[in-house]
Amino acid sequence: MSLSPRVALVCSGIRPEERMLVQSFEARGVELAVVDDRQIYGDLAAWPRAIADYDLVVLRSKSQWRNAVLAHWIESLGGTAVNRAHVLDVCGDKVRTTLALLAAGVPTLSASVALTPESGSAAAEGVGYPLVVKPVIGSWGRLIGKVNDPDALDLALDHKSALGGAPHAVTYLQSFVETGGRDIRSFVIGDECVAAITRSADGWKTNTALGAVADGRAVDADLAEVSVAAARAVGGGIVAVDLFETDDGYLVNEVNGTMEFRNSVHTTGVDIPGLMAGAVLRMLV
Numbered sequence: 001m002s003l004s005p006r007v008a009l010v011c012s013g014i015r016p017e018e019r020m021l022v023q024s025f026e027a028r029g030v031e032l033a034v035v036d037d038r039q040i041y042g043d044l045a046a047w048p049r050a051i052a053d054y055d056l057v058v059l060r061s062k063s064q065w066r067n068a069v070l071a072h073w074i075e076s077l078g079g080t081a082v083n084r085a086h087v088l089d090v091c092g093d094k095v096r097t098t099l100a101l102l103a104a105g106v107p108t109l110s111a112s113v114a115l116t117p118e119s120g121s122a123a124a125e126g127v128g129y130p131l132v133v134k135p136v137i138g139s140w141g142r143l144i145g146k147v148n149d150p151d152a153l154d155l156a157l158d159h160k161s162a163l164g165g166a167p168h169a170v171t172y173l174q175s176f177v178e179t180g181g182r183d184i185r186s187f188v189i190g191d192e193c194v195a196a197i198t199r200s201a202d203g204w205k206t207n208t209a210l211g212a213v214a215d216g217r218a219v220d221a222d223l224a225e226v227s228v229a230a231a232r233a234v235g236g237g238i239v240a241v242d243l244f245e246t247d248d249g250y251l252v253n254e255v256n257g258t259m260e261f262r263n264s265v266h267t268t269g270v271d272i273p274g275l276m277a278g279a280v281l282r283m284l285v
Helices: 016-027 064-076 085-091 094-103 117-127 150-163 221-234 272-282
Strands: 007-011 032-036 056-060 111-114 131-134 145-147 171-175 182-189 192-200 213-217 238-246 249-256
Touching (some): 007 016, 007 064, 016 032, 016 272, 056 064, 085 094, 085 249, 094 111, 094 249, 117 150, 117 171, 131 150, 182 272, 192 221
Parallel strands (some): 007 032
Antiparallel strands (some): 131 145, 182 192, 182 238, 192 213, 238 249
């Protein structure tokens, strides 16, 4: 490693999160090189031209696939990526996330998989109605649907079949949890749950990308324990954990490997990008 650490940030344009990260690194005396992911190419046997000679690369592309490909590429050459390729692979695939949570004993929603539309009905009977159908790969609440009965499931499976492609080759069915349009997102950096928000919406989808309102929430001991356990289950690093609060405790819904926090710094009063920058620099010591 060089005496003055060289850190690159790969992104798809400068969003508020990336702007805050740049400021946080600069406040620590580190000049963060911002690289547009559209500029990256090269021979897989050598470093990508746009990010050669950096001690660590922070991956913030909007594309899960670009992040994962770059992480594998960087790590194959002995470099360090944040998050690591394994974490991005697991978090980017809902089946792998669920399997990792179950293997680690982390409380999560019951879920089933059907490999064909024909087996979807049988899988749904096992989960029970209402349920939620999700693409195995996807984010921001896109292409997910609440299914109340077999007729609605038939329609959802027909749509998946018509859409085709990798995200719809497998049907992922998850129990529907009635939360009153409210869930929790916690932020885990290393082995610490540093902050949490509640997300509230008029409907059942609580993604802030779809208009849900974020409010700060205190991190209690149980929330911290479940959140950190979920992060460890997928491989650790810097992740956001989506949870439901039920009468039986917290249930993990998903884990996000490239977390967004634009609505969470002012609502929690926690310097999330500053904590991220500090964690990245500690990796270089």
